[in-house]
Amino acid sequence: MNTKYSDLIDQTYYFPQEEFKLEDNELQFHDIDLMELVEKYGAPLKFTYLPKISQNINRAKSWFKEAIEKHDYKGNYNYCYCTKSSHFKHILNEALKNDIHIETSSAFDINIVQNLKSSGKLSKDAYVICNGFKRDQYITNIAELLNSGHKNCIPIIDNYEEIDLLSEKINDPYKIGIRIASEEEPKFEFYTSRLGIGYKNIVPFYNRKIKDNPKVELKMLHFFINTGIRDTAYYWNELNKCLKVYINLKKVCPSLDSLNIGGGFPIKNSLAFDYDYQYMVSEIINQIKLTCEESDVEVPHIFTEFGSFTVGESGGAIYEILYQKQQNDREKWNMINSSFITTLPDTWAISKKFVMLAVNRWNDEYERVLLGGLTCDSDDYYNSEQNTNAIYLPKYKKDKPLYIGFFNTGAYQETIGGFGGLQHCLIPQPKHILIDKDENGNLVTELFSEQQTSADLLNILGYSNEK
Structure with missing residues (x-):
């Protein structure tokens, strides 16, 4: 027995x-x-x-590299680490051995970025993607980073006031992204994410606040689904809606060249865990390429912000x-x-x-x-x-x-x-x-x-x- x-x-x-x-x-x-x-x-x-941190970063890089080659995709891939998953120095030191970029979510994150730069761990050319709802200290810290010459710091606009708040403190023209307020699954207690700007409002917002603003250049559209990157009708439907916004925005905004699909790769939570990462990456790249080709729009550079998957x-x-x-x-x-x-x-x-x-x-x-x-x-x-x-x-x-x-x-x-x-x-x-x-x-x-x-x-x- x-x-x-x-x-x-x-x-x-x-x-x-x-x-x-x-x-x-x-x-x-x-x-x-x-x-x-x-x-x-x-x-x-x-x-x-x-060592598992570096291993997972390089696994993801290889999946995207293979998918880009398979589909003859003309954009680049950029791996960002979502620092809120773990801010510890030993985590960032290990992650940054692998030529990656950083995503932040609050004011003190920028202090960590400055520390990593001064210690030589973070390149002056690395992207620093600034998410989150931004108020005084966060705005100030982002401005200090940009004013010090870190041109690849990209604030992701979360609400209608942030451009004005940033422009008051940033000296030179700067690049921004816009976060889409994704629609949540029906089981959620709310219908639309509190983060970002609604699908239908993004192009009007661009025309009103950015198009004729000499200080601001829109580079990135940011998309994230709370339930993560999964092979479900819900995920593919939301990605498709995001791509429609990207295409409509690209047609009126030539400077837009990047799509940030956020984080959301699951990690192993059981010995029975089964997830085909390579398939999902390949299908995402394929869907983006096909949708852009149908509308005669250049494909975007791809950014991800993997946090849990990294650490x-x-x-x-x-x-x-x-x-x-x-x-x-x-x-x-x-x-x-x-x-x-x-x-x-x-x-x-x-x-x-x-x-x-x-x-x-x-x-x-x-x-x-x-x-x-x-x-x-x-x-x-x-x-x-x-x-x-x-x-x-x-x-x-x-x-x-x-x-x-x-x-x-x-x-x-x-x-x-x-x-x-x-x-x-x-x-x-x-x-x-x-x-x-x-x-x-x-x-x-x-x-x-x-x-x-x-x-x-x-x-x-x-x-x-x-x-």
Whole structure:
């Protein structure tokens, strides 16, 4: 009878997979010995495997290169990294090794850009695409970047007032983009995105505010679908509407030469994950080319803003099962030594699922469980996997420690969780480890941040000066 955890995984998925394999019945992730990591640094811990960032950037570049060659597409492709996915220095340093550009979303992003430029990490010729709703400080910072000579800084206009606000502070003529306010899927609580300008209003807005404005040149149309780039009738319909706007705008605006299709590549959230990236890229390029040819319009240069795709699959978290609580006849709660709300907030906020696997004890029998965090909050739990309605793990045994890993957690979790700040119920933020490869291809680890202490939290709360 197949009752081992390893049997369950073999029966449910194709295993091993590209990034996962077993060595001595213990899990390895990108050849990282996870139990060795636990033995060296303890658990809970979070880690970032930096080489995966460069790998995904270059995968996307190769897909677009192949599609452009296949369809004899005359435009160029530009890969931008969406910094809001993870602003950390080690992330940007790794990403910028690959000749990419930057997309920003708020004022302080520009301070990061200035820092990267002064340190020689970001080229003066790199595109800086400035999205988001812009108010005083963001406007000021964009103007300072442009006034310092960074001509490839392109503010993406989000509302009707932004051109006037920018022009007051920018000295010389500058280039802009316009964001389309896409229509959301019917299941959304609202019909049209709050971001950008409506489809029907873009050409009139151009004629009214940009066409005869000597200070502003329209270069880019920006398009993004909240649900991401997926092979659905909804996505292709919205892309087609976007292309119609581009064509109508191009006919009255010769300077328009770029289409930004935003981000939205999904990342692996299950061992059963299946997505044909190459097909989607090829079809997007083909659709853009065909639509432009039908209207006798030059094809645009293509920009993307991949955030989660860039960094998501580089991250992971490891927890120890502290204790098992049998709450009724059917429900067993395995308590982790941390909190989902604080360390993986998307599991709580948007019910997001990550790849979750046992790290050790793969030869043991398995059982169905629920996972609970340490906070006194009923929402601090994880109860199912992406493609199943349950969680199965090696059976809890008090004298045999069990460790579990959550993988592909590298996007958004630190910033949403408030890295370095207060955590719900004052559960400390875990250690964070950086993993890289040296010049010989050997894995090297570095402690990026220690687990928070009571002194760290008391200081934030204002108790540090009390006697």
